[in-house]
Amino acid sequence: MQIEKVSHKGKTLAKKTKNNGSVSYSAKGIHIGTDVKTGKKVVTTITAKTIKEFDRKLRDRKLEFENNGFTKQKQTQVYRFEDLANIWFENYCLYIQENTINRVGGYIRNYIIPKFGTFRVDKIEPYDIQLWVNELAENAKKAINFDTLDKKKGNAQDFGAIAHKLSDIFDFGITNFGLKVNPAKSIKIPPKPKANKKRIKVLHSEELAIWLAYTSKLTDNQANRRFKLICDTLLETGCRINELLALTIEDLNLETYQMSINKTLVWKNANKKLGTKGKVICKPTPKTDSGNRKIEVSQQILERLKLWYLEVEDRLKKLGLEETNLIFPTVHGNFMCDRNERATLKKYLADAKLPIYGFHLFRHTHASLLLNKGINWKELQVRMGHKSISTTMDLYAELAPKTKIEAVNLLQKELAILTTN
CATH class of the missing domain: 1.10.443.10 (Intergrase catalytic core)
Incomplete structure (x- = not known):
């Protein structure tokens, strides 16, 4: 095998020619950027059959590094909204009391995931959310005067709190997963319905x-x-x-x-x-x-x-x-x-x-x-x-x-x- 050094675009490549005549180009320690999480320089090794292929592989490595948020650290990717909601809830549970966890868990399981769970995170629009919140408000109006253990599920009076938690999930996605916008920020929450009469849970x-x-x-x-x-x-x-x-x-x-x-x-x-x-x-x-x-x-x-x-x-x-x-x-x-x-x-x-x-x-x-x-x-x-x-x-x-x-x-x-x- 014959090895010789080749200069290409300011880099020194090793050109290896085998006895059968096949050629390859390789280089170690090629700088592709600085890791934003560690502050260290990130280098890579590239081997290619041609100079053109070498340049293409180098571009691909740089693009991959950029798409990963300019870090080599492991990144969790989320595409479906259900995945984002579950990761958010796991983190939320770390510093919240059990009663609140149970209540918010109900929001996630009974309202948010059934509606948006199968959506791609980046494809949920403000209009989708506004229609959904309006529907929750209408259901709450119908159920307001039936305050017994027999009332239908899915007609929560605190639909405003549910919408705010949805917004928190999108904010979490922006902070941790590169989501660009929070579609829940711009929606209008309808006023909470009032009962026609005072409901008193008491035995006179x-x-x-x-x-x-x-x-x-x-x-x-x-x-x-x-x-x-x-x-x-x-x-x-x-x-x-x-x-x-x-x-x-x-x-x-x-x-x-x-x-x-x-x-x-x-x-x-x-x-x-x-x-x-x-x-x-x-x-x-x-x-x-x-x-x-x-x-x-x-x-x-x-x-x-x-x-x-x-x-x-x-x-x-x-x-x-x-x-x-x-x-x-x-x-x-x-x-x-x-x-x-x-x-x-x-x-x-x-x-x-x-x-x-x-x-x-x-x-x-x-x-x-x-x-x-x-x-x-x-x-x-x-x-x-x-x-x-x-x-x-x-x-x-x-x-x-x-x-x-x-x-x-x-x-x-x-x-x-x-x-x-």
Whole structure:
């Protein structure tokens, strides 16, 4: 083999001529650019049969380097919108709380991906998004007055939040994958629809009497005793269902007649990539800092909770399972998801011919009962675990009709006294 040096366009190439007469040209350490991520020079080796082929390969290497964002580092390419949305959501989950992850995950799975998942990322137009958001707004209008557990899925009232998350996904694509524009930036979000009438998720006196009479006649079995205790405790304490299901025996104080609310349960969704299943986890703090509170409760409820705990403890021992300090565990002693109990609540409310709501029904009813008995707003705020008293007043101002009537009566009496004087 014969090797000689050849100068070509300022580069030194090695021309190799084999014994059979075939020729090749090669060069090592050819500079094609600077890596924007590392700041280092990027070089390559090229071998070609002809000078013309050498020049073509060099152009191709430079173009490939440019298309890869001027870096040799591995780049993830996304073409379908579903891929971009999933990568965005994986990153989003790294710094967001579970409840928010569940809500936004619902936006992605139920609305965004079904609509745009199969689209090429760079082919989604503002008009496509505007039509879709308009449709979501129209669906929300139709569903606004049906606020029960039977309402249709796909008619979310927070379509504006869904559109904003779609915009966040496109911004993520611009930052990380070279997407040129965000087509969701220029759309107009329709106003959120308002209900024709005020919807109050509460059992007033007659309805509450029907409910209490209905549950008192339930068959005396373990499942019904647990369900009734859950409902009665929610009604008396006003706590949230997942605060109650996180309750441990240490949270009960039979001397001061208090219940400590200091944690809550949340649902952690499955992750197919990591091979993990969905499960209930305990968050060691309530929904908000102000949610960390102590609630005064009756001796009767405290004793019922303790007796139930002892019954559960005895059952776990007989099954050879580990003891738990949870008051409402699963049959295996784990954190309980409220889904099964919620299905039971829905069935029993329907049987009793009452509105079909979730467990928050008892929280609102609790507030209504206290307001109509004269509790002041500050006391109610603390008891409900609200951060702001304005939140309490905005939520429950409509739940005290008796108080309003009494206020009018007091005003009339005072005016009558002043008139006679």
